[in-house]
Amino acid sequence: MICDRCGAELAPGSLKYLVTIHVTADFDGALPAEGGLDDLEAFMRQVDGEDPVRLERDVYQSHGHLLCPACKDAFLRDPLGVARGGGPEEGRMH
Numbered sequence: 001m002i003c004d005r006c007g008a009e010l011a012p013g014s015l016k017y018l019v020t021i022h023v024t025a026d027f028d029g030a031l032p033a034e035g036g037l038d039d040l041e042a043f044m045r046q047v048d049g050e051d052p053v054r055l056e057r058d059v060y061q062s063h064g065h066l067l068c069p070a071c072k073d074a075f076l077r078d079p080l081g082v083a084r085g086g087g088p089e090e091g092r093m094h
């Protein structure tokens with residue numbers, strides 16, 4: 001087995017982490033403000049015609065990643081990948 005992030009070899013019995021990411025579509029109960037009943041019916045027809053597998057993937061996705069300890073720490077520090085490069089210290093004076 002290898003780490004999904006850095007490709008490091010994960011020896012049998014070594015410490016490794018399975019990170020499972022669940023992504024679900026969030027429905028807040030509100031329909032788009034613009035558009036009347038005609039649009040809604042058109043939308044429902046469109047949904048009917050969709051490939052069910054593709055539609056389900058749009059609504060719910062789940063990914064599992066096997067990570068080495070270093071990559072697990074890096075993932076937990078920045079799960080969304082928004083941190084900018086430049087080292088761990090933030091707001092460092094220059």
Ligand SMILES: [Zn+2]
Pocket residue numbers: 003004005006007008067068069070071072
């Ligand atoms: Zn790794």
